[in-house]
Amino acid sequence: xxxxxxxxxxxxxxxxxxxxxxxxxxxxxxxxxxxxxxxxxxxxxxxxxxxxxxxxxxxxxxxxxxxxxxxxxxxxxxxxxxxxxxxxxxxxxxxxxxxxxxxxxxxxxxxxxxxxxxxxxxxxxxxxxxxxxxxxxxxxxxxxxxxxxxxxxxxxxxxxxxxxxxxxxx
Amino acid sequence: xxxxxxxxxxxxxxxxxxxxxxxxxxxxxxxxxxxxxxxxxxxxxxxxxxxxxxxxxxxxxxxxxxxxxxxxxxxxxxxxxxxxxxxxxxxxxxxxxxxxxxxxxxxxxxxxxxxxxxxxxxxxxxxxxxxxxxxxxxxxxxxxxxxxxxxxxxxxxxxxxxxxxxxxxxxxxxxxxxxxxxxxxxxxxxxxxxxxxxxxxxxxxxxxxxxxxxxxxxxxxxxxxxxxxxxxxxxxxxxxxxxxxxxxxxxxxxxxxxxxxxxxxxxxxxxxxxxxxxxxxxxxxxxxxxxxxxxxxxxxxxxxxxxxxxxxxxxxxxxxxxxxxxxxxxxxxxxxxxxxxxxxxxxxxxxxxxxxxxxxxxxxxxxxxxxxxxxxxxxxxxxxxxxxxxxxxxxxxxxxxxxxxxxxxxxxxxxxxxxxxxxxxxxxxxxxxxxxxxxxxxxxxxxxxx
Numbered sequence: 001x002x003x004x005x006x007x008x009x010x011x012x013x014x015x016x017x018x019x020x021x022x023x024x025x026x027x028x029x030x031x032x033x034x035x036x037x038x039x040x041x042x043x044x045x046x047x048x049x050x051x052x053x054x055x056x057x058x059x060x061x062x063x064x065x066x067x068x069x070x071x072x073x074x075x076x077x078x079x080x081x082x083x084x085x086x087x088x089x090x091x092x093x094x095x096x097x098x099x100x101x102x103x104x105x106x107x108x109x110x111x112x113x114x115x116x117x118x119x120x121x122x123x124x125x126x127x128x129x130x131x132x133x134x135x136x137x138x139x140x141x142x143x144x145x146x147x148x149x150x151x152x153x154x155x156x157x158x159x160x161x162x163x164x165x166x167x168x169x170x
Numbered sequence: 171x172x173x174x175x176x177x178x179x180x181x182x183x184x185x186x187x188x189x190x191x192x193x194x195x196x197x198x199x200x201x202x203x204x205x206x207x208x209x210x211x212x213x214x215x216x217x218x219x220x221x222x223x224x225x226x227x228x229x230x231x232x233x234x235x236x237x238x239x240x241x242x243x244x245x246x247x248x249x250x251x252x253x254x255x256x257x258x259x260x261x262x263x264x265x266x267x268x269x270x271x272x273x274x275x276x277x278x279x280x281x282x283x284x285x286x287x288x289x290x291x292x293x294x295x296x297x298x299x300x301x302x303x304x305x306x307x308x309x310x311x312x313x314x315x316x317x318x319x320x321x322x323x324x325x326x327x328x329x330x331x332x333x334x335x336x337x338x339x340x341x342x343x344x345x346x347x348x349x350x351x352x353x354x355x356x357x358x359x360x361x362x363x364x365x366x367x368x369x370x371x372x373x374x375x376x377x378x379x380x381x382x383x384x385x386x387x388x389x390x391x392x393x394x395x396x397x398x399x400x401x402x403x404x405x406x407x408x409x410x411x412x413x414x415x416x417x418x419x420x421x422x423x424x425x426x427x428x429x430x431x432x433x434x435x436x437x438x439x440x441x442x443x444x445x446x447x448x449x450x451x452x453x454x455x456x457x458x459x460x461x462x463x464x465x466x467x468x469x470x471x472x473x474x475x476x477x478x479x480x481x482x483x484x485x486x487x488x489x490x491x492x493x494x495x496x497x498x499x500x501x502x503x504x505x506x507x508x509x510x511x512x513x514x515x516x517x518x519x520x521x522x523x524x525x526x527x528x529x530x531x532x533x534x535x536x537x538x539x540x541x542x543x544x545x546x547x548x549x550x551x552x553x554x555x556x557x558x559x560x561x562x563x564x565x566x567x568x569x570x571x572x573x574x575x576x577x578x579x580x581x582x583x584x585x586x587x588x589x590x591x592x593x594x595x596x597x598x599x600x601x602x603x604x605x606x607x608x609x610x611x612x613x614x615x616x617x618x619x620x
Contacts, residue, residue, distance in 0.1 A: 025335040027292075028376060033357035038299070038338055059357075072359040072534075073340035075299045087300075091261045092462055092524050092619070093419035093510055100618040129343065129528055130261040131300050134419035134508065135426045144302040 009050055015043040019058070029059040033069050037076055046077050074128070081124035082117045084162055087141040088150075090127045093134035098151055102138045103127050105152045109159035122166050173439035174430065177405065179413045180276070180389045181429045184268050191307055193314035196275035202320050204396045208283040209326050211395075216287035220391060222399030224411035228265075229255055229346070229384030230461065230506045231581075232494040235391070239288060239381060241371035248378040252290040253355065254281055256297040256304075256385045257339050257346045260461035261528060262508025265415035265427055266385040270297070270304040274311040278334065280388035282321060283395055285332045288381060292333055296351050299340040308336050343532035347580050348382040349374075350534065361536045362580035386415055407433035410493035414504070418445050420511035421452065430492065437467075438488025441511060452513040456597075457487065459497055460505025462525055463585035465592035473500040502592070516619070518597040519559070519604045522567075522589060523551035523620035529586035536579060543574040544586045554601075555620050559608055564601030568594045 022035045036055045041047055047070050056063040070076045088094075088103040103114060106125050112118035114127045133139045136148035140158070147158060183189040183199065196202070208216060221236030242250060254277070258266040269277055285293050297305050312334050315321040323331040342360050344350045349368055350360035352375050367373060374380025390412055394402045403411045410432040419425045423446030430440075437459065441447065448454050454469045467487045474484050475496065490496055494504045512521060530548035535541040547570050554563050571587035571594075578584075594601060 025337075028356065030357035031337075031355060034340055034354065035338060038340070065357075068359055069357065073299070073342050074531075075341035090524075091528050092521065093262055095524050095619045096420045096510075096512065096516065096521075128300075128341070129531055130259055132258045132264045132267050132298070134262050134264050134510070135417060137419060137425070141300065146303075 009044055012043055015039050030061055032059060033066055046080050082122050084123045085143055086123055086125045087128045089131045089139050091130040094138040097137040099138035101152055102150050102155045105155035173443035174434050176429050177413050177431050178429045179393050180386060184272050191272055191274055193275060201275050202279055204392050205279050205282050208286055208395050209328055213287045213289060216395060219394055219399035223394040223402040225390050226494055227384055228386035235387055243372045243379040250288055250290050251375045251378055251380040252285050252293040253382045254295040254385060254388060255382050256295050259298055259343045259346050260506040260508055262419055262461050262510040263506040264417050269385055271307060274308050276389050277385055278311055278315055280392040284388055284391050294355060295336045296355055297336060297338055299338050305336050305338050344534040361534055364579050406431045407493055410495055414507055416507050416509060418509045421449055421513035422511050423447055433491040433493030435492055437490045437492060448513050455514045455516060456512045458510040460503045461508040463588055464505045465502040465588050467502060468596040475499045518593055518600045519554055520619040522593045523555050525589045526551045527620060539574045539577040540583045543570050546570050547590050552620060554604055559605040561602050561605055564594045564598050
């Protein structure tokens with residue numbers, strides 16, 4: 001049967017395979033909600049209303065059961081973000097070593113504010129809570145990769161390489 | 171006096187050149203031999219060894235692991251689940267990260283031994299969402315172990331089968347609380363459950379008996395089975411056995427992770443000798459010894475503690491041994507082993523504002539005192555820093571904190587009020603004088619913490 005939502009979301013075959021596999025990991029289907037949200041967000045970039053309804057159908061739940069999870073967990077987002085996601089740690093150990101200055105540096109470099117998509121659509125900067133690498137503070141995650149001891153100079157360096165990568169792509 | 175040597179049990183191979191996180195490397199270093207030994211032992215014998223070892227949970231509460239296992243309802247006829255709490259998210263803690271990324275098989279071996287000991291057929295590793303590489307490494311490691319008959323059906327040729335799956339969290343600190351974690355694993359908001367009746371050992375995942383253990387704790391199980399509970403109990407100090415991973419961050423010359431016998435190193439040795447002391451030109455002002463919710467210690471204060479024979483001893487902050495019991499007697503806790511150091515450049519109002527912002531963000535919102543209280547503590551400290559500060563704000567903050575602790579379903583209520591209570595108790599003057607302090611412009615463009 002052709003599923004309308006699958007067409008709307010245009011999920012990769014790999015994502016669909018991953019989703020079917022992960023559901024088998026639990027005796028109760030509902031347990032798979034977080035893993036399905038991760039899979040779809042990694043594929044599509046964010047969690048749309050369609051995705052919520054599709055997951056609910058897939059796991060035999062009501063859409064509210066999925067929606068309440070999306071709104072509870074900070075990592076799930078309901079809007080697209082920039083091409084690269086820069087997460088700067090805000091919490092104490094990083095703040096003691098200059099995390100706030102690191103975050104401001106990225107904001108200046110990309111002419112944007114935390115929580116917004118930069119005007120060129122390249123990045124979204126987020127000031128997040130503890131990333132559990134306090135000994136190498138301040139730390140930053142760019143997409144899935146952790147960067148350690150990101151002081152102002154290193155933040156500028158990282159920004160430059162992101163900009164260069166963007167320029168090469170254009 | 172020189173600081174004692176590290177005793178690397180769990181971190182033996184961390185950062186070792188040439189050591190990789192694949193099965194072949196792990197087995198070259200004797201990996202899974204202890205699991206092979208374990209499956210020749212009757213499960214109750216392993217539980218006895220863990221009880222004898224005195225192992226205490228490394229996640230925060232320091233609850234004896236053997237006792238936890240002993241509480242599991244084994245007569246219900248329901249399956250028993252084991253969940254690895256890899257939701258490392260207490261600010262200041264970064265130990266499990268290195269186990270997961272660099273030595274995942276050590277943890278998996280510990281998990282499988284623990285599953286065998288407790289007749290668990292299904293284990294889940296709940297890993298925090300911010301470790302995407304960690305989750306992939308674990309999945310690969312489990313697949314390798316499964317292919318080698320070290321995980322999965324008919325483990326090592328026995329008729330025992332046990333599967334492990336990786337489950338990813340999504341950025342919520344409260345998932346570190348074990349019943350919140352269970353709710354999250356059931357696909358819901360991580361609202362902690364009320365105890366009684368929802369003790370995980372009886373009514374946990376899917377209302378079945380469930381064991382939730384920290385990553386580091388499960389790694390210790392492997393070493394306990396290796397050396398025997400009695401031998402393990404000789405490491406460390408009485409009632410505070412084994413080694414402990416200590417994570418030091420903040421204002422020291424050499425922050426990082428270290429492994430010591432529990433109670434064999436003092437806070438002073440750790441900070442001054444191992445971590446190289448304060449940054450140039452600075453002096454230590456305060457330290458949080460066990461993750462950001464542990465009560466703060468002020469350099470210069472002393473603690474009069476009771477000895478077993480009834481006499482008393484007086485210890486400075488530097489003289490406190492890093493064990494569970496002495497830190498508790500000093501009014502704080504060993505918690506998760508995350509030591510956060512602050513020097514004299516830090517204004518304590520601003521440091522508390524930073525911590526309060528964390529807890530207000532992370533309160534799950536289920537209990538009114540915590541949801542409202544953590545938010546108001548954040549609002550008050552943020553107002554003090556960014557807007558008008560009043561001399562009696564400290565009193566106000568304390569009154570809010572005092573109305574949270576003890577009035578919530580889970581320990582988050584305490585976790586979010588302890589920082590405020592201890593900061594006000596120890597640095598009350600700084601809060602009182604903050605309105606004046608603010609008027610003086612910061613000469614060195616000091617740190618912004620909130």
